[in-house]
Amino acid sequence: MICLVVLLLFGAPGCGKGTQAQHLVHEQGALHLSTGELIRKEIAAGTPLGQKIKALVGAGALVPDELAAQLVKEHLSEFLKKGKVIILDGYPRTLKQAQELDALCAVLGQIPGLPPIKIRAIYLKTEDSVLMDRLQRRVACQSCKTIGSLKATGAFVCPSCGGTSFERRQDDTKEVIAARLKEYKEKTLPIVQVYTERKALWTVDGGQDENKVAAQIKEAVAQF
Template sequence: MNLLIMGLPGAGKGTQSEFIVKNYNVNHISTGDMFRAAMKNETEMGKLAQSFIDKGELVPDEVTNGIVKERLAQDDIKEAGFLLDGYPRTIEQAHALDTMLVELGLKLNAVINIEVNPDILVNRLSGRYICRNCGATYHKIYNPTKVEGTCDVCGEHEFYQRPDDQPATVKNRLDVNIKESAPIIEHYTTLGLVKNVGGEQDIDKVSQDVKAILD
């Protein structure tokens, strides 16, 4: 079984990826893992990627695509299939993936798209706050302090948010993701591959819905 998983930051891709890998024994392929392995093993594409990273430059699409193709050409993929996570990020990468799958004799079975209202994701992702005194981390929805305004660890009352966790920054990040992912989802919808899953439900219910699709 060969799959893609898509969804905005905070939608629960990581949790459902773990569920799919555990229950269907496919190879979980994330962009970060692929890059690290290619550079560690000093593959042709890995060395090329390293040369850009060493200069502080973005790795171009053709190198990223090359690293993905190197990984998909390995024997364990033919035996057990894959779950691609974090790739493709652009419509150009999606077209490149189409081409490489044909060249490798592989076929995509489904694109699992976890849907969550962006406003809910802003609350999920911007809820983290940190005690200024001891660094203990909390979340206003999922892990609040036991006594409002008082750190559980050190008893201090002053908290702050990292710039990345502030609502305006989170919303901007989501807007960029929505803009990039929309043409990719449209592309795979046209191919009849997209399976939408409601990500606002209880985690176990999301997993059940994923299982119903894959079974």
């Protein structure tokens, strides 16, 4: 039977989630529903929700989880009508949101003409030492701002414009990275546990070469 898949990608900062989402989009025709992207669009379009978010962000606050959830609710059904695999990026971030997603998919599954919806998760499990190394090497091209990676020698060649000058993000220090990894584990690992118990989660070693990871994700998707 044909099913629609809501695909969750879990993994700590530096695990390669963004890169792998692009592989899924370009090689497997998945659609990418990113809450960050939706938020930027709402702000640009000046909708009431966009104005609310802009005021919060302008005041230095983070976008609250509830607003991200609201955006997912508004947009998931249109994505489900357009594609077979929807990568949900930036949601769910809490156990409560994971429950909300279940409820939302149950409701959307009632829409006439829409095939049943499955929630599946891929966890890009990656050693802290690998994450730390990748994040510390991550820099931006000084001329075009494309994010790239320093070679082992410390040299940089921009993947987009070929420039060799780079700048670091100020918050990419060892201490800040370690704090981000700790926060990630506290918040996300309990959600990973939920999908593991449901046997709806596939674990892939995110420390491997990018193309190897992509191939293993493809195998996992084939088993959904």
